[in-house]
Amino acid sequence: MTALLAVRDIHKAFPGPDGPIPVLRGASLDLASGRTLALTGESGSGKSTLLHLIGGLDRPDSGSILLDGTEVTSLDDRGRARLRRESVGVVFQQFNLVPSLDVAANIAFQARLKGASDPSWEAHLADRLGLAPQLRKYPEELSGGQQQRVAIARTLAARPRLVLADEPTGNLDESSSEAVLALMLALVAETGAALLCVTHSERVAERMDARVHLRLGRVAP
Numbered sequence: 001m002t003a004l005l006a007v008r009d010i011h012k013a014f015p016g017p018d019g020p021i022p023v024l025r026g027a028s029l030d031l032a033s034g035r036t037l038a039l040t041g042e043s044g045s046g047k048s049t050l051l052h053l054i055g056g057l058d059r060p061d062s063g064s065i066l067l068d069g070t071e072v073t074s075l076d077d078r079g080r081a082r083l084r085r086e087s088v089g090v091v092f093q094q095f096n097l098v099p100s101l102d103v104a105a106n107i108a109f110q111a112r113l114k115g116a117s118d119p120s121w122e123a124h125l126a127d128r129l130g131l132a133p134q135l136r137k138y139p140e141e142l143s144g145g146q147q148q149r150v151a152i153a154r155t156l157a158a159r160p161r162l163v164l165a166d167e168p169t170g171n172l173d174e175s176s177s178e179a180v181l182a183l184m185l186a187l188v189a190e191t192g193a194a195l196l197c198v199t200h201s202e203r204v205a206e207r208m209d210a211r212v213h214l215r216l217g218r219v220a221p
């Protein structure tokens with residue numbers, strides 16, 4: 001099984017009042033195309049930090065992140081921006097929808113940036129996510145759960161090879177969370193993407209193919 005994503009021996013420290021504070025101390029993981037992986041760990045264990053490094057939003061102090069044959073850690077700013085545009089999709093707890101665009105335009109946003117807008121795929125996503133009646137509405141007119149579904153549709157519309165999700169249903173009540181998670185997993189499977197999902201929720205972690213747990217800056221054995 002060839003890994004789409006191979007993370008090796010990642011170290012990352014942040015500046016503290018008395019010198020650098022190590023957060024990641026040799027974190028490694030692998031993820032194959034089409035697979036889903038939960039990333040768990042106590043609050044402050046470095047889960048979001050690792051996700052940001054994989055998504056090219058920040059750089060590690062050392063270590064290797066190989067994504068689809070590209071060494072993410074050696075990309076310059078432009079290369080990392082291209083990676084985020086073309087290969088990686090993120091779903092965060094804050095939906096970051098564009099307030100001035102309606103739902104249809106928000107869904108198409110990422111795919112258009114990539115130059116790969118596919119209206120029939122976007123319509124399919126909207127339909128599957130129950131957003132068809134909302135396409136002409138603006139984000140402020142939507143509930144939290146609807147906004148989250150728009151954020152998921154926007155990410156998947158661009159057909160990323162890797163989806164990074166940080167507490168993707170963290171803002172939803174339990175029953176909406178279950179429903180949105182099930183839809184997200186089904187749609188990720190349709191695209192053949194891999195999913196790395198940070199979560200505190202046992203129920204969410206259980207839905208993934210596998211799980212890794214961060215402890216003391218490393219993946220626990």
Ligand SMILES: Nc1ncnc2c1ncn2[C@@H]1O[C@H](COP(=O)(O)OP(=O)(O)OP(=O)(O)O)[C@@H](O)[C@H]1O
Nearest residue numbers: 014015023041042043044045046047048049050200
């Ligand atoms: N940009 C930053 N500057 C300084 N410290 C940071 C920065 N980002 C994260 N940290 C610190 O790194 C540690 C890990 O943070 P991170 O957000 O990765 O943890 P987490 O496991 O995702 O936590 P949570 O489950 O609470 O979201 C924390 O102590 C945090 O304060």
